[in-house]
Amino acid sequence: MTVAPPTPTTARPARPASTTSTSSDRRATLIWAVAAMVTVAVLLLVPLWFTHRFYFYGDTQIGSFGQWYHLGSELRDGHWPLIDLQRWRAGNYVAEGQWGQWNPLVLLISVASTFATNAMVFCTVLKVVVAVLGSLGGFLLCRGYGVRREIAFVVSIALPLGGVTQYLDLTTWATGLLVWALLPWAWWAIRRTLQGRNPFPALVFCYLLVTVGYVYGTIYLALVLIGCLLDAAILRERPAFLRVLGVGVCAGLLAVTVYLPGLLTAPVTTRGSWEVLDTNNLPVSLQDYAVSVVPTGVVPPGLGRRDMTPLGYLAWFLPMLAWVRPSRVSSALRPAAGLLFVLVSVALWSLGPTQVGPLRYPVRLLPVVTLCALVVAGILASGATTRPTRGQLGLSLLWVGAAAFLAGSHALYTTRAQLTSFALVSVAILLVWWLWRRGTASDASARLRRQLPAVVAAVMALCSFGFLVLQHSYFPTPQSKERNMPALVSDYRRPLAGSVGDVFMVGAPNDAIQADASVTSDFLTASAWYVDGRPIQNTYTTIGFATYNDRYCMTLIGGVCRPALAMLRSTEPQTGMSRLDLLSVSTVLIRKEGVSAKTLDNPPPGWRVGRETPLSVMWVRERPLPAAGGVVWSSPGTRVETLSEDTRTVRLRVTAVSDQGGTVAFSRLAWPGYRVEGGGSLSDHLVDGYLTTLRLPASTEGKIVTLRFDPPGWPVELAAWTVSVVASIGWSLLALVLWWRRRRDPSRDESPDDAAPDLLDRQAQPAG
Incomplete structure (x- = not known):
């Protein structure tokens, strides 16, 4: 991390930047913020050089895009969907929670997706924009903690380059990416509310974060709120404590609206029981943290695993924390008790079991660990560093060497990558050390001293670019699977051409599609079916309906076993009716593999073979039934x-x-x-x-x-949403009225910027 020049210690810190910064200071901050956004946008083009579908992988292909498209189509048709009867076990959207029906940002994305002609291009542009905005939030959060502009720039461009953000959230887990992008904005805004500013930004970002419907994001927000309450309690500022508590209450009411339907629906779903398991699926270990400064560092969770990407990577410059002066650490981190609480809490959580009820994959937590760790590093670099010595340089290089050795010993097949990383990271750290030593030498010119932070920040940005290229030269593809869904939206309409009414697919074509993209002419996977628009029961859900799933052996991504065809044709004993009739199915799309030609050529009475290809057969009713629901x-x-x-x-x-x-x-x-x-x-x-x-x-x-x-629980959920929104608007308007009165009559009270002066004076202030 770059080193801030020593600053004289005074009995009382400078007044807040909002009252002392000049227009040139604001202009400089804006320039660095824009530079961070542009730099991140350029950096995120690097993965596309190696894998052009990098941001269109895994669950984005078979989950997010299809759900956005369907939700957007419903909204454009004037519907706000809570439940879709024709999707059966995947149609309880409000209980699913992750559709984001309450979230204006998700609704906007969903409507925009319906105008896209190329799903891959849409998702790529969207994710780059979201990552750029998330990085800007990180920049503001750093500045709120008193981090220098140049260091905040370095931190913000490093945030989207963390291993999980790069190889999982940006590529496949779109809800995780949205939460990652919104969290620093919410955190920054909550801290401003703590300091006496208008609560409106905090309430807006908390609303957006909770209503994404991604439970991890809500838990992160809860930890941030607890951390900010801790900050206020340490400072013994009751008004600040109550303001943060008020934000928490409004966010908590929204959580009731978003998550209570799922909790009350859980008994009939496939997630009706809570289990604590250690499945070794995407875990986090102490070794992952130990190698986190090596861009190519991997720690496979099992012997023989060669499919891992550097998910544990945090940032290459963290070894420069060895340049921190221990005597300054306590004072530098005094305003960051809440930040340290969140960092320790999430890091310990990540080392726990790999599954606790619906909470799976501890690596999901690493983007928040990255955010907290880099902001802490920025605080220390701004206020606790000194001119580095050769000994401190040696400690940094030893740190990198030990990490590279550990990574290589855990994954021998990556030895060459680790040696390359060790050499290049060492050179980068040595270069920064030399620049800083040269710029802070006694004979250095005033101009060099003044320009040094900007020069070092630019060099570190170039190094980050180089390490990103290095990463993708060894690990060009995401951690998730290539599901081979089409890029062109028009291609999603081929598999169900000729179908009528409600559709049921028999078979599990997912593996065949992953092996051969041409199979998508006959079949799609999971939520990709939504893009077609015709009602099929085989879409994606994380909950399902347990007895229905068991009856037709249906997986969460919509595949069914071959015996399901016989089950569909069978007679339900109580009613004496065919299960095809009970489900109101008018089209059955059958994967040929494993099904006899005699069975395929003989549909039930009243049905005909509507279409046949080398891979599939489509049965169609001669007289289609009404849609499901009656x-x-x-x-x-x-x-x-x-x-x-x-x-x-x-x-x-x-x-x-x-x-x-x-x-x-x-x-x-x-x-x-x-x-x-x-x-x-x-x-x-x-x-x-x-x-x-x-x-x-x-x-x-x-x-x-x-x-x-x-x-x-609908009356409770609507009431909770209404109270939260009305209280948020009322509180924000009241704060605005009070601010306006103070501005018109300065003698009445302090301005919002001067409110709680002791609290603000005890907060870290941006140091340039």
């Missing part, structure tokens, strides 16, 4: 007439029912949240174990009965 069966002696029907409501007139009562089944999953109005009740004995089933007593004959769906 009545599909009534018990003997029971007759009902459907008066109206939509996604969340069905109104029935009961025209006949026996003295013993009757039963009605609907082609919709029995998600928690259904209720009956006008007579009757939901049956505990579901038809086929998963269909919504209504029990009608004899007294309902001639009456109108309504089946209605609201997400479980």
